[in-house]
Amino acid sequence: MRQTRSIEISTGLFIILGFCALFFLATQTTNIKAYGDTGGYEVTATFTNVGGLKVRAPVTMAGVDVGRVTAIRLDSRNFNAVVTMRIGSKFNEIPDDSTAAILTSGLLGEQYIGLSPGGAETYLKNGSKIQFTQPAIILENLIGQFLFNKASSGGKP
Amino acid sequence: MGLLRELYYILLGFLQGLGACWLFLFRILRYTPAALLRWRIIWQQIYSVGAMSLVLIMVSGFFVGMVMGLQGYNTLSKFAATSALGTLVALSLLRELAPVVTALLFAGRAGTALTSEIGLMRATEQIAGMEMMAVDPVRRVVVPRFLAGVVSVPLLTMIFSAVGILGGFVIGVSFMGVDSGAFWSQMRVNVDVWDDVVGGFIKSIVFGGACSLLAVYEGYYSHPTAEGVSRATTRTVVNSALAVLVLDYLLTAFMIHGV
Numbered sequence: 001m002r003q004t005r006s007i008e009i010s011t012g013l014f015i016i017l018g019f020c021a022l023f024f025l026a027t028q029t030t031n032i033k034a035y036g037d038t039g040g041y042e043v044t045a046t047f048t049n050v051g052g053l054k055v056r057a058p059v060t061m062a063g064v065d066v067g068r069v070t071a072i073r074l075d076s077r078n079f080n081a082v083v084t085m086r087i088g089s090k091f092n093e094i095p096d097d098s099t100a101a102i103l104t105s106g107l108l109g110e111q112y113i114g115l116s117p118g119g120a121e122t123y124l125k126n127g128s129k130i131q132f133t134q135p136a137i138i139l140e141n142l143i144g145q146f147l148f149n150k151a152s153s154g155g156k157p
Numbered sequence: 158m159g160l161l162r163e164l165y166y167i168l169l170g171f172l173q174g175l176g177a178c179w180l181f182l183f184r185i186l187r188y189t190p191a192a193l194l195r196w197r198i199i200w201q202q203i204y205s206v207g208a209m210s211l212v213l214i215m216v217s218g219f220f221v222g223m224v225m226g227l228q229g230y231n232t233l234s235k236f237a238a239t240s241a242l243g244t245l246v247a248l249s250l251l252r253e254l255a256p257v258v259t260a261l262l263f264a265g266r267a268g269t270a271l272t273s274e275i276g277l278m279r280a281t282e283q284i285a286g287m288e289m290m291a292v293d294p295v296r297r298v299v300v301p302r303f304l305a306g307v308v309s310v311p312l313l314t315m316i317f318s319a320v321g322i323l324g325g326f327v328i329g330v331s332f333m334g335v336d337s338g339a340f341w342s343q344m345r346v347n348v349d350v351w352d353d354v355v356g357g358f359i360k361s362i363v364f365g366g367a368c369s370l371l372a373v374y375e376g377y378y379s380h381p382t383a384e385g386v387s388r389a390t391t392r393t394v395v396n397s398a399l400a401v402l403v404l405d406y407l408l409t410a411f412m413i414h415g416v
Contacts, residue, residue: 007204008197014208018312021319022358028341029247029322030350058346110346 031056040067040089041126045100045113050081051136053102053111059085061115066091069113085113087124095120101134111136181374184295185303192300199301199308206267206302206369207309211316213266214259218317221254222246222324229325230333239335243344246325247318251348251357255318257405260364263310264397268372271302272393275376276386284377299377303369310365311358318357356412363404368397 026032050072059067067087075082087094097118104111115130124130192199229245275298278284287294322344329335348354372393379389 004201008200010208011200011204014203014211015308015312017211018315021312021315022354024319025251025315025322025354026350029251029344030348030354031345032350 040086041092041124042070042084042086043124043126043128043130044082044084045130045133046075046080046082047100047102047133047135048080049135049138050083051102051111051138053083053113053136057110057112059087059113059115061091061094061117066094066115083113092123092125094124096122096124096128096130097132098124098130099132099134100130102136104137177378178370178374181377182370185300185370185373188293188296188300189304192296192304195301198297199304202301202305203309206263206271206305207313210263210266210309210313213262214313214317215320217258217262218255218320219324221258221317222250222321222326223328225249225254225321226325226328226333230329230335239329239333240339241343242325242329242335243322243340243342244347246329247322247344247348248353250318250321250325251353253405253409255314255321256357256360256364257401259314259317259361260310260368260401261398263306263313263365264368264372264394264401267306267309268368268393268397269390271306271369271372272376272379272390273386275299275302275373276379276381276389279377279379280381280383280386282381295377299373303366303373306369306372307362307365310368311361314357314361314364352412359412360405360408363408364401367400367404371396371400 053069053072055069055072057069058065059069067085069083070086071084073082073084074080083100094115095118097120099116099118101114101116102111103114118132225246226242229242230239233239233242233245275284278294278298284294284298287297326337326340330337330340375389375393375396379385
């Protein structure tokens with residue numbers, strides 16, 4: 001009887017350990033927080049090119065995570081990309097003339113949206129639109145521009 | 158002509174085995190609700206197939222994680238992208254390595270034990286004895302062992318992943334000097350709960366079912382001789398390994414297209 005008891009206790013410990021591992025993997029190694037964000041407010045911004053930006057990419061301000069991208073769609077009239085992002089409710093004093101830029105973290109990193117503050121007295125609120133945006137830098141366009149400049153200056157540096 | 162006939166019989170034997178295994182699964186599933194009521198037997202089987210495999214799984218997971226850390230660092234440092242080491246270790250463990258390696262180790266550690274145990278029960282006529290006493294051996298012997306395997310493998314896989322990520326962390330951060338903040342934050346940005354963690358979990362449930370089913374099937378239908386049991390045990394390992402690798406491809410293809 002004693003032996004049966006210790007076997008059953010070990011089984012219980014094994015199962016608890018297994019679920020602890022699952023909990024650790026789900027909460028500590030993944031982007032699970034990005035799913036839970038339903039608070040805060042939504043703003044939109046129009047970009048001429050979003051590059052490799054994805055839904056759930058972070059929105060940062062001075063490097064601090066303030067929100068997430070919730071949707072990216074194409075405006076079928078002027079063919080610009082409309083990015084919707086949800087910003088945490090505690091960041092409710094972002095000036096409404098702030099600039100949104102699509103940046104890349106490191107050489108191979110993910111793309112994210114960086115907000116740079118403006119100087120207005122009025123703040124972004126639910127449904128407002130960020131007027132000033134800076135599209136993603138596309139490497140091919142950059143190289144093309146460089147070669148074009150090189151050719152127009154007659155090959156001289 | 159002889160060769161063709163040989164091939165024909167091999168194919169026929171394969172199809173027959175597949176069909177018999179499939180029918181056996183339905184027989185097991187029919188008795189599952191009744192067996193769940195006698196949860197103590199299942200609980201004790203989880204001890205012998207799951208808890209007893211724990212040390213093996215943890216040591217293997219730690220070393221696999223350390224190898225991933227070392228190999229990943231070596232390759233990523235060529236592109237000056239060692240900050241992506243956490244992502245590499247976590248994604249490769251969660252999506253592929255942990256489910257597959259755990260299932261293969263499980264087949265070797267616990268599947269063989271299940272096959273030889275049930276095979277010896279048949280060889281020593283314990284199964285026939287149960288039938289004489291109107292106790293269905295599938296219900297009393299096979300179903301609890303099968304269910305214990307299905308429960309244990311996903312849990313072992315999650316432990317394998319967690320320990321493996323810690324192994325990669327130890328090598329990458331402590332020995333190779335990758336920034337610990339970058340290791341975790343890059344991992345958190347790139348690992349998705351549904352695609353990666355839950356995807357790996359689903360894979361491990363399927364692998365657990367396949368390995369346990371093959372183990373109990375081979376044991377139940379083994380020839381009641383010493384040689385028959387040893388052959389059945391060998392077939393369990395070979396067939397489990399093949400089944401896991403084939404199912405892994407199918408599930409991966411399905412999941413990647415499904416997303």
